[in-house]
Amino acid sequence: MAEIAITAALVLVEEAIPYFSHLKLNRVKDLRTEVQYLRTWLKGMQAFLWDQESKGTTESLKHKVEQARDVAYDIEDVLDEFMLHAFHQHHRHDILNTVHDLSHSVKHGSSFSDLSSKIPKIKEKINNLKDFATIAPDANTNPSESGESSSTGLRTAHHQVMRLLDHNDIVGFERISEDVIRQLIHGGLELMTIFLVGRGGSGKRIKDVRGKFDFHAWVHVSPSFSEDELLRDVFKQFFPASEHTFCSAGMDLKANLTDYLQRKSYVIIFDNICSKEQWECIYKALPSGSSGSKIIVTTRMTDLASNFTNCIHTLDGLLAKQAACDLFHKRAFQSRDRECPPQLRSVSEKIVEKCEGSPLAIATVGALLSKKPMDLIQWNKFHDSLGTVIGDDANLVIISRILWQSYRELSSNHRSCFLYFTMFPEDCSIERGRLIRMWVAERFVTSPRGEKTLEEVAEEYLDELIGRNLVRASRRDLDGRIRSCRVESVTLEFIVKKSEEGNFVLVLADQNTVSADNIRRLSVRKAGTALSLVTGEGAKTVRSALFSGWYKPHSRRILERVGNFKLLRVLDLQDAPLDEFPGYVVSLTLLRYLSLRNATKIKEVPTSIKKLLCLQTLDLRQTGVTKLPKEILYLHNLRHLLAYRYDVKNYVDFDSVQGVEIFAGIGYLTNLQNLSLVKYKPDKHCKILRELGRLTQLRKLGLFHVKSADGKHLCTSIEKMKNLRTLDVRSTSEEEYLNMEGRLHPPPNLQRLYLKGRLHKIPAWVCPPLNHLSKIGLKWSKLKASPLDYLQDLPELVELELVDAYTGVELVFAVGSFKKLKKLHVEKLDQLHTVVIQEGAVPDLQKMVLCNCVNLKKLPLGINNLSRVEELLLYEMHEEFIAQLHKSSEDRVMVSRIPIIRSFTLDAYKHWSVQNLS
Secondary structure, eight states: OHHHHHHHHHHHHHHHHHHHHTOOSHHHHHHHHHHHHHHHHHHHHHHHHHHHHTTOOOHHHHHHHHHHHHHHHHHHHHHHHHHHHHHHTOOOSOGGGOHHHHHHHHHHSHHHHHHHHHHHHHHHHHHTTTTHHHHSOOTTSOOOTTOTTSHHHHHHHHHHHHHHTOGGGOTTOHHHHHHHHHHHHHSOSSOEEEEEEEOTTSOOOOOOOGGGSSEEEEEEOOTTOOHHHHHHHHHHHHOGGGHHHHTOTTOOHHHHHHHHTTTOOEEEEEEOOOOHHHHHHHHHTSOOOSSOOEEEEEESOTTTGGGTOSOEEEEOOOOOHHHHHHHHHHHHOGGGTTOOOGGGHHHHHHHHHHHTTOHHHHHHHHHHHTTSOSOHHHHHHHHHTHHHHHHHOTTTHHHHHHHHHHHHTSOHHHHHHHHGGGGSOTTOOEEHHHHHHHHHHTTOSOOOOTTOOHHHHHHHHHHHHHHTTSSEEEEEOTTSOEEEEEOOHHHHHHHHHHHHHTTOOEEEOSSOOBOOSOOOEEEESSTTTOOSOBOGGGGGGOOEEEEOSOOHHHHHHHHHGGGGOTTOOEEEOTTOOOSSOOGGGGGOTTOOEEEOTTOTTOOOOOGGGGGOTTOOEEEOTTSSOOBOOGGGGGOTTOOEEEOOEEOOOSSOOTTSEEOEEEOTTGGGOTTOSEEEEEEEOOOTTOHHHHHHTTOTTOSEEEEEEEOGGGHHHHHHHHHTOTTOOEEEEEESSTTSBOOOOSOOOOOTTOOEEEEESBOSSOOTTTTTTOTTOOEEEEESOOBSSOTHHHHTTOTTOOEEEEESOBOOSEEEEOTTOOTTOOEEEEEOOTTOOEEEEOTTSSTTOOEEEEEOOTTOOSOOBTGGGOSSOOEEEEESOOHHHHHTTSTTSGGGGGGTTOSEEEEEEEOTTSOEEEEEOO
16 A cells, blocks of 8 residues: 555655756755655655565564655655645746746745755655665565465465355356356367456356366466466476476476477466466467367456457356345355245345345355354344455455455556545445546546546546456446446455555544544545544645535534645535535645535635636536636636536426536636536627637537527637547527538547537538547437438447437438447427338447427337347327337337337326336
């Protein structure tokens, strides 16, 4: 855990050094030297910790590492305090161009003196840590239990897992296992590699097929393996009696192995390959041949196997509810012929539910409970304390070891991102964008590669955590993009324990007072009852604060204490029962992320918002704010301005979405990536629209109240936004035309396009140039010509939404059109009476939604040819249309293969009633 604190301090030092390079006084030069000394120490300590991790630890070393972590915290605090004081001593708005102002403040202000006086104290602590090398274990030292990172401990854990997850107990993997066995035995004579992809402990084991091969070996691959070490391991297992003969010093192990395996068959399982480079190195070291040999590779990396072989079996590691219960019963009730006693059925189901389908968790928990009396009170206590038990029990610690193996393969930045999930309550599904913006604000994401933004690199981090099966994608868009994610209960318990060990996050869930020092991040649950949040020195070091479980009567007293968190970077007040913008927030000068989402009573943002010079994200979604103060233009670091709100109704309404008003000067916020949803006041020279063209970093633009006359200037600005991914343009009213048909070279990577307002025709620049477009929404377009003719050849389109978009009577999906379309939403096409789906059209369609098409009385012709449709949802459709879906109807056969069919109608109270027609 210390390596996370070291990395965080190093990032801050690297950011601070450029400021000192502009300061010329001799005493400042000395200060710059001191800060560079800190950087050198941090880099050396970072390298030492990474090297030492693979060797394990001792109690003495553990204590020293904690001291090094605290020194890193001190460095981070001192530098943040320096920047805080420097900002307080000047108020010019352009932080990127005020190095001179900062220099003047540093030379003549208290920040210089504070920094100069505190660094020597830090250096004294560093000097006390110089005996690291004398207490660090070497590679041959037997580490303590806390040294879970040793390969011996991991190997032991894997053998324990193999015993726990006996093949006959892994309910649900039988088919995959049979396929693997078939390939092992009947796979031909050429050397074959089989990849088993899944989470650690998910059952990546097979039947004993060793008798079918001349030689066999099972090799656990550590992250720091060497080729010689690996080959020696294979030799030891192939020739246990002659190990020293074949593995003598100086011998060519690869040549020896090749010689002895000529015309011999072998099977080797390489467990836990974690990178492409690692696998390539191993593969090159192995002899090829034509004796039917097989290599099995287990990995948690979902994208690794596809680079090498077609023999891939994906184990998502999760069991269905019944299979999970069956496995639990096998392990917990062995003495009762696997029958669950009636009095334990309910608590057993709750315990299984907490394991979330993980075979390893279920088997481990079941094995532990099999040793306990069949007593309801004891089992309920076990359920309530399951997280604590995972940390303490000798069997359940296996789960931690498996997760530790995945954790130790992560970089320091990835570890920080992973542990940050402890900020959120259990079972909380976290919006992707929210999480990523918080990571960036925390400086967990650094050094964007090429033209990628920090947010895009953060998305790669999230993808990797999901690819390693440490995080689960709880919801995805149809194009595969992650909408939200979460960690499983067992995983959460592991990272909570790691966070507590490293002082990474403090979770405050009860009505108590916390006086701990060096609190870095604070997650407050039951936010209205913990009346004495944090007192003493702990308040001064909090960098992130997230609140949940609001209780209104006490919320004001709670929130007033946040003003004490002077070094705060992230403040998430989502759902807070606030009556107005909290005034203390503007005193949090270093704040980089502020969310007031769903604080619906907030109507205004104060002009003092200009003090938040570091702010990157301002989330005002679902608040009552309709206009921003001009002082928002002071925030030149702003990257995400989110300010729309939905007035949710039972039908699509033109005015159901509102945004905030912007003004001239918006073009100076050149770091903006996300600007949505904003309204502008028309001006004579279209100044605001022209200024939008300066925002070349924009990834998402949402603009409403656009007039027909604005089209030319708007298109000119959009053309300059080469990085734009999402464009949402709305006219002033349903009858106002969007004049978007002008000549335009659209952003080449545009993925989502929403045009809301009258259109003469679909702009020519939409198709075919936009080959990356995955989602299109056309609303109130009232096109005379069918939009399908213009959109059918878009190669990546997966979602199409048409709302009052077409005045014709027939929609025809032509032969072979819309090859990747997965969702079709058709609403309020009042003249439509026929939908035709020709052979080969929309072959991948999974979901069809038809809403309020009053003249559509017949089922879509050709719907019976769509083999992948999973849902047919109907809203306020004509009764003749619905009648054809009843099981007594002769037309029912057309939709007989669709699993889910629902019809929704509004009752007299404007509530939806549902009819199940499945």
